[in-house]
Amino acid sequence: MPSTLTEPTDRVDGSGNLPTAPRTPATAGVALRMERTAAQPLAGGDADTDPAAEPAVDLRDVSVYYGSFRAVKNITFDVPPNAITSLIGPSGSGKSTLLRAVNRMNDLIPGTRFEGEVLYHGENLYAEQVDPVEVRRRIGMVFQKPNPFPKSIYDNVAFGPRINGFRGKLDEVVESSLRRAALWDEVKDKLKQSGLALSGGQQQRLCIARAIAVQPEIILMDEPASALDPRSTLQIEELMSELKKNYTIIIVTHNMQQAARASDYTVFMNMGEDRAGYIVERSRTTDIFTNPKHQMTEDYVSGRFG
C-alpha cells in the first residue's frame, strides 16, 4: 500500500480553527493506534474502551432539535479509534440524525438546533468559532444511496483534494484511494468514464474512495449498503474492516446481521415516549448480541420488535 495517504497533506494544516497539533504526527499516531487495536481483545466482557486510547470522538449530552421537535436527547458516548461502531435501532430512533451531528451535516438543514458537545481531540466541534467546513474535512461521510458526482471516476476522487488545495501528485492520491476502496482493479482502465456508469456497489465504493481521498480521520456511513445487493454488501463490509486499520468508522445500519458481523462496538438506540431517540445500551458488539444488559436490547436484536 502506498504510504502517501498516511502522511498529512499541507492542506490540513494552517487554515483551520482546530488545533493541528494532534493531526501533525498522523503517521505515528495511526501506527500507534493500530498496535493498540491489534492488542485489544475484542471479545472482552468489559463495555468500556481501553482507557489509554483517546476516543476518536466523544459525544456529551447531545440533543438535536428539528424546529421544536427533539429528534435525539441526552446522548453520551465515546467512539473508540480505529474500530467500527455501529448505531442500530428502530426507524425514528434518531440514528441518522445523531450520525450527521458528528460532522455537523445537520447544520445544512434549516431549523435544526444542537445542544451538548462533540469533542474531537478535546475540542468541542460545536464551539462558536469552529467552521463546519473544517470539521467535515476531518470527519468524512458516505451516504445511504451512492451519490457519485456526474463527473469522471477520476474527477470524483480528485474532487476533495482539489477543493482543499491539495498540492502534490493527484494521480497518486486517486490511485491509492481507489485501491483502499478496493475498486482500483475494476476501474483503472476507465478512469475517464462517468462515475454514474458503474454498478451500485461500485458507485458506493467510489463514494468511499472519494471520502478517503481527503484523508479524514473518521468516516461516517449512513446505511452504506442498504441500497446494494448481498454480494456488494459483503464487499462493503470487508472493505470497512480493512479501512478501520487507518480510520475510525461509525456506521448506521438497519441490518442487525451487518452490525453483528462488521462492527466492534454497537450503540442501541430507541425512540422514547416523547418520540426523541435515546441510547438504551452501548457495548462491545459481541455483548450486545450475546449478553445484552437490557431486555429491550435483547428483544430488538432477536427480532421481537423494531
Place this chain on the structure above:
Amino acid sequence: MQPGASLRRDPSLATALRGTAARHRRERVIGAVLLGAALLTVVVSALIILSLFGGAVDFIRQIDLGTLFADGWYPRRGEFDLKTLVAGSLLVTGIALLLAVPVGLLSAIYLSEYASRRVRRIVKPILEVLAGIPSVVLGFFALTFISPVFVQRLNPGTSDFNLLAAGLGVGILTIPLIASVSEDSMRAVPAALREASYGLGARRLTTSVKIVVPAATSGIVAAVILGISRAIGETMVVAVAAGGSGGAQFTVDPFHQGQTITAAMASLATGTDRVAGATSAFQSLFFLGLMLFIMTFVLNQLGDIFVRRTRQQY
C-alpha cells in the same frame, strides 16, 4: 366428471366484453378531435412558412439584387441593405446577453443555493413580475432612463436613440427568463450531490460552482438559448429606443442609432412606410420575417445539439 364439461359459455358475457357501440364511437370522436388540434398547429405553421417564402420570393423578384447591399436600410428609397439589420440585431442581442447572462445566472445561483426558503418565496415572484412588464414600457424606460442616465454619461454627445440603450433594455427583459429557467435546472440537481460535496468539506460557493452548475449545464444552456431567441425576437424596445424608424445607416457602433430585423418589420407594418416609397417596401417584410425565422430556427437546432451533447457526457 370430464374436464370442461361444466364450462358453459354465457353469451351475454361475450356481448358485454365487446363493449357498446356508442363508447367505441366516442373514442373515435375524441381521437379525431385531438388529431385535429394537433394538425391545426402544423397546418398553421406550414401556412406561415409558405406565405413567408411566397412573399420573400416576390420581393426578390421585384427588386434589383444590388439594393440588398447598400449603405443602409432605407426601404422608402429602395435601399434594402441586409447587413445593417443583421448587424443591428446581433449587436442588440449581444449587449442584451452581456447583461442578462451574468446577472441571470448569478441570481439563479443565489435563489437556488443561497436564499432561504422565505427569501426565495418573496424574490422569485418579483423576478417573474419583471418578465411580465410589457416590452413597450421597457422601451420607454430605455429611452428615458437608461439612455440619459447611463449611455449619454458614458459617451457624451450620444443621441437619445441608440443601440446600447436598446440592448440594455432587451437585456433587462431577458434576465428573468434566464434566471428562472436556470434556477429550475439547478434546483433539479439532486440534494444528494450537494450533501456529498459538503461532506467532503466543500464550501457553499465551491458546491454551487463545481457541482450544481456543471450538473445543471443542459438547463443553463437551454436558458441561454431561450434568452438569445427572446432577445433576437424582441421588437418594441428596439423600435422605441434605438431610433431609425424611417431607416438606418449601417453601423456596428452601439452609440449609434440603428435598426434590427424586428424593429424594421414593425416600422414597415405600422403604416408610414407601407404607403410611401417603392411598393416593394411592404414585400420586404416577408423577406425579413423569413430571415428571422431561419435565424431562430438554426439557433434552436444548435441549442438542441449542444444540450444533447452535454447530457451524453454524463
